[in-house]
Ligand SMILES: NC(=O)C1=CN([C@@H]2O[C@H](COP(=O)(O)OP(=O)(O)OC[C@H]3O[C@@H](n4cnc5c(N)ncnc54)[C@H](O)[C@@H]3O)[C@@H](O)[C@H]2O)C=CC1
């Protein structure tokens with residue numbers, strides 16, 4: 001089996017390393033030829049994973065045709081909002097035998113589609129040929145070989161098992177799950193909740209506030225997920241609670257870091273700089289998650305507050321007052 005990872009950011013590079021370590025022949029596509037050259041000559045990604053040695057067997061290319069030629073598994077490691085455009089460009093090089101694995105954790109703003117839906121929409125691939133990989137997987141920790149588990153979501157269980165083998169190493173343990181909706185929504189919503197956690201920490205609040213946001217964020221994720229067709233057990237698993245906790249609590253999270261900057265009173269531009277120009281998916285997905293919730297008639301107050309701070313000029317302090325001023329209600333309905 002030949003795999004290619006399309007996108008040499010921090011997670012794409014890490015996943016390529018995992019695949020090689022798992023014994024799966026893998027190449028990686030980088031948009032910029034100089035990055036591909038740097039990976040091949042120094043066996044390191046100086047832009048996104050400085051100081052972490054990459055396997056010598058990992059070959060980087062910047063030519064799309066060369067990257068996709070003969071690939072059985074195409075791992076998509078570009079940000080959510082650019083995935084459609086990228087797939088459209090790559091379409092002439094994609095074929096009906098390829099299996100797609102989405103790494104992106106977001107919901108498309110223009111269509112409110114999940115990434116697997118975008119892949120199906122552009123490529124025409126049947127759901128059985130589309131998988132997602134999602135879990136508590138901060139790139140730097142996985143790249144350093146720290147133990148972590150993840151979920152491979154695919155409606156075709158046999159294919160999920162085949163991918164599970166392709167991604168399994170001594171430090172990275174994938175579980176299979178046929179609930180793609182749950183895996184994808186868990187991954188997209190946790191980024192929005194991590195922004196909220198970051199904002200609270202940036203203001204100076206402690207662990208009680210953090211635990212409150214994580215727990216009510218989970219309630220929001222479950223409400224939306226179940227309404228959209230997810231299995232609640234997926235949301236209680238690695239791609240739900242697992243990723244929510246990792247992202248909301250880790251200083252390595254770009255979404256949390258972005259939120260901290262906003263909580264400290266920085267502007268959106270300054271917050272962007274705080275994440276070193278890397279993608280903080282929740283900043284855009286807060287709008288599409290909110291829109292999806294509206295379609296399903298579901299209340300998502302934390303997501304709404306994050307959207308108002310990121311896109312409607314609300315201050316973090318006003319957002320907190322708005323959340324705490326909501327009508328009182330029972331915890332479980
Ligand atoms: N970094 C992490 O710890 C994890 C990230 N993810 C998800 O993986 C996805 C990718 O994230 P990262 O690799 O971390 O992001 P990153 O910001 O480190 O890298 C993004 C990559 O996409 C490329 N890119 C950006 N815009 C592009 C465009 N228009 N066309 C083609 N390529 C483009 C960049 O050059 C870069 O190589 C995101 O959806 C993220 O939520 C998932 C799990 C862990």
Ligand SMILES: O=C(CO)COP(=O)(O)O
Pocket residue numbers: 105135136137138139191194243246247252253254255256279280281
């Ligand atoms: O998805 C992630 C961890 O599972 C990475 O989160 P950030 O994009 O916030 O860094």
